[in-house]
């Protein structure tokens with residue numbers, strides 16, 4: 001089952017579970033529903049964990065790439081009084097914004 005299929009299945013089951021009147025269900029049906037909700041939640045949490053790891057790696061790579069670009073001065077950098085041209089300054093800003101996004105998302109980035 002693909003990630004998209006798992007998320008769709010979880011959304012559909014949650015939609016169904018929200019519409020069910022719990023008081024009308026026999027105990028066995030409630031136990032089955034609780035088990036299915038736990039199973040679906042476990043799958044979604046696992047997917048979030050995997051996505052978080054990939055995102056952390058991608059943001060670290062992007063931040064490193066921009067930082068490396070920014071620290072290699074070009075002719076325009078050397079011709080400016082501040083020793084950094086707008087393009088290279090933008091690279092620093094992008095690197096910072098990638099790390100800030102990771103922090104906002106609570107994702108630990110290894111660098």
Ligand SMILES: [Zn+2]
Pocket residue numbers: 073074075076077084085086087088
């Ligand atoms: Zn430059």
